[in-house]
Amino acid sequence: MAAEHRSGDGPRRGFASDNAATIHPEVLDAIASVNLGHAFGYGHDSYTHEVERRFEQAFGPGSRAFFVFNGTGANVLCLRATCRPWEAAICSEWAHLNTDEGGAPEAIAGVKLLPAASVDGRLTAAAVAAMLGREGDEHAVQPRVLSLTQSTELGTVYTLDELLELAALAHARGMLVHIDGARLANACAALGLSLREGSFDAGADLVSFGGTKNGLLAGEAVVVRDPALAQALPxxxxxxxxxxxxxxxxxxxxxxxxxxxxWLRSAAHANAMAARLAAAVGPLEGVRITRPVQANGVFAIIPATVRAALQERFDFYIWDEATGEVRWMCSWDTEPEDVDAFAEAVAECLQVCT
Ligand SMILES: Cc1ncc(COP(=O)(O)O)c(C=O)c1O
Structure with missing residues (x-):
């Protein structure tokens, strides 16, 4: 898909992150197409209004989108919109909110996070239920929002039934459901769902919809359907x-x-590249794939010497220093040839280094 956008023998592509990728040319063209004349700022312009209507078509009637600069901002905004000072957000122990937002939820939103155990990044109803039970107790923070990352930080995807079950549990306990959808596109592509089906129809009340990891220069959108939430968001x-x-x-x-x-073309492509990578390296002796590969990331444990040799040739992160688990992310612009070259390098390094 991305063949016409290859940078030839120029800068290489690695597997560090989907935000290490380039900007999709259709996105650059779209920026250029509005780079004409003057327009009112702060969203009071006809272009922005038209895109807001596009969001309503994609996420369903009554959906309102609020564009923001980054994912941490989107998540913090969702927490600020939902929680009062004594209320809290339940999320997975691996949630970006909990591990990678520098304490912004606490510092900026003033919201305590209640991290719960997860299975490969996915919360279970039992784990969420275990965090409840002190409703009405003034000595305990009151859970107000359940934040689910879809797809998860560990490359897994909640099924529609899992989302519905978790949302039903949250709603029954008076909580709202937030989806950290930095990679919602990858999840919906994997599940064969529309954005609406994968979010509001699945029980979400607020969505941080990612763009940056799916080919945008920069930008995420907070999407809500409840008019009361929409009223506060500006x-x-x-x-x-x-x-x-x-x-x-x-x-x-x-x-x-x-x-x-x-969104779908790019995310489906990134997912397909991750599947290709897992299929190529999974059978190699010395590689253990550690998480189900369901979206655009592959997690694995490989010998430390192999890892070091590979990192001299390709960018990627060590996910967990304690276990040596690595993360290989694929993007909208990952080429099959990139994957094949990387898989060959893994095989070579395994031979030379072990
Ligand atoms: C699950 C998840 N949520 C949110 C974000 C957004 O973060 P940022 O503030 O870097 O845009 C990321 C980025 O890594 C992410 O992986």
Whole structure:
């Protein structure tokens, strides 16, 4: 799919992250297409309004999208919109909110996180239920939002039934459901669901919808359906330093993403590349794939010497220093040839180093 966008023998592509990837040319074209004349700032322009309508088509009637600069901002905004000072968010122990947002949920939203045990990044109803039980006790924070990352930080995907079960549990206990959808596109592509089916129809109340990891220059969207949440979000977005003055250039990127289902084409491609990588390296002696490969990431344990030799040739992260588990992420612009070259390098390094 991305063949026409290859950079030839130029800069190489690795497997560090989907935000290490390039900007999709359709996104760059969309930015250029609104780079004409003047337009009111802060989203009060016709381009942004049109993209907001596109979001309503994609996420269902009544959906309102609020564009922000980054995923941490989107998540923090969702927490600020839902939790009062004594309320808390339940999330998985591996949630980006919990591990990689520098304490922003606590510092900026003033929200305590209640990290629960997960299975390969997915919360179970039992694990969530175990976090409940002190409702009405003034000595305990009161869980108000259940935050689910879809697809998860460990490359797994909640099934629709799992989402529905967790959302039913949360709603029955008076909680709202937030989806950290930095990679919602990958999850929906994997499940064969539309964005609406994979979010609001699956029980979500608020969604942080990712763009940056799926070919945007920069941009995420907080999407809500409840008018009360929508009413508060413009004020919270401004207070949270996430209101872009030149909004049309954020909005234009989402226009490209939602138009002609670029979100799906790009995410499905990234997922397919991860499946190809897992199929190529999984059978090699010395490679143990550690998590089900369900979206665009492959997690594995390989000997430390092999890892070091590989990292001289390709970028990727060690996910867990304690176990030596590594993470190999595929992106919209990962080519089959990139995957094959990497898999060959893994095989070579295994021969030479072990
Ligand atoms: C699951 C998840 N949520 C949110 C984010 C967004 O983070 P950022 O603030 O870097 O855009 C990321 C990025 O790594 C992520 O993996």
């Amino acid at each position: 004020y919270l977005r401004k207070q949270s330093l996430q209101l872009a003055s030149k909004m049309r250039f954020l909005a234009a990127q989402f226009d490209a993403l939602l138009r002609d289902q670029l």
